[in-house]
Amino acid sequence: MWIRLGFIILIIIIIVLLARSNKIKSAITVIAGVIIAIYIALIVSGGLHQWHKEKQQTPSQHSVTSFIQEINPELHHKFEKIQTEIKRANTKIQQLHDLKQAFPNQSQMIEQKIYQWIILREQLIQVSKDIVQRVEKAYVVYKIDEIQGKNKFSILSKDLLKEANAVLTNAELTKTTIEAQLYE
Numbered sequence: 001m002w003i004r005l006g007f008i009i010l011i012i013i014i015i016v017l018l019a020r021s022n023k024i025k026s027a028i029t030v031i032a033g034v035i036i037a038i039y040i041a042l043i044v045s046g047g048l049h050q051w052h053k054e055k056q057q058t059p060s061q062h063s064v065t066s067f068i069q070e071i072n073p074e075l076h077h078k079f080e081k082i083q084t085e086i087k088r089a090n091t092k093i094q095q096l097h098d099l100k101q102a103f104p105n106q107s108q109m110i111e112q113k114i115y116q117w118i119i120l121r122e123q124l125i126q127v128s129k130d131i132v133q134r135v136e137k138a139y140v141v142y143k144i145d146e147i148q149g150k151n152k153f154s155i156l157s158k159d160l161l162k163e164a165n166a167v168l169t170n171a172e173l174t175k176t177t178i179e180a181q182l183y184e
Contacts, residue, residue: 089121
């Protein structure tokens with residue numbers, strides 16, 4: 001993005017320097033100013049649009065997080081543990097990539113470990129997405145019941161949260177199995 005802007009400015013400066021007439025120089029300078037102003041306006045508006053989009057998503061995610069903390073603190077704690085494990089896997093993958101760069105002759109052995117960590121990370125990410133999806137569903141059911149004044153939520157939410165706990169248990173077993181393979 002900034003490189004393009006630099007090239008545009010460079011081209012305009014070259015054209016201004018090569019122009020022989022003062023009228024052409026002033027016309028090119030005005031055009032250059034307009035191009036740069038439009039480019040900057042597009043950058044700013046794109047950034048503002050992205051910021052607004054992120055800002056809109058945050059309240060719903062915060063509501064779901066608060067909901068899970070209230071309804072099932074143990075599930076929330078497990079979900080946070082999964083997020084920590086994903087970060088840990090990312091760190092391990094980066095460390096292995098650094099090791100591979102330092103010792104390229106051993107890349108085959110290191111690649112195998114990187115692959116195992118990537119599998120673990122991807123499985124944890126999928127489990128995390130599954131949990132978020134189930135908790136969001138439970139939250140929406142809760143809000144619908146709240147709006148309609150019904151109490152059907154307690155039965156459905158318990159089922160949904162049991163499913164999320166089952167997914168977490170499965171994830172922990174998978175993680176333990178993969179980690180055992182990693183440390184062999």
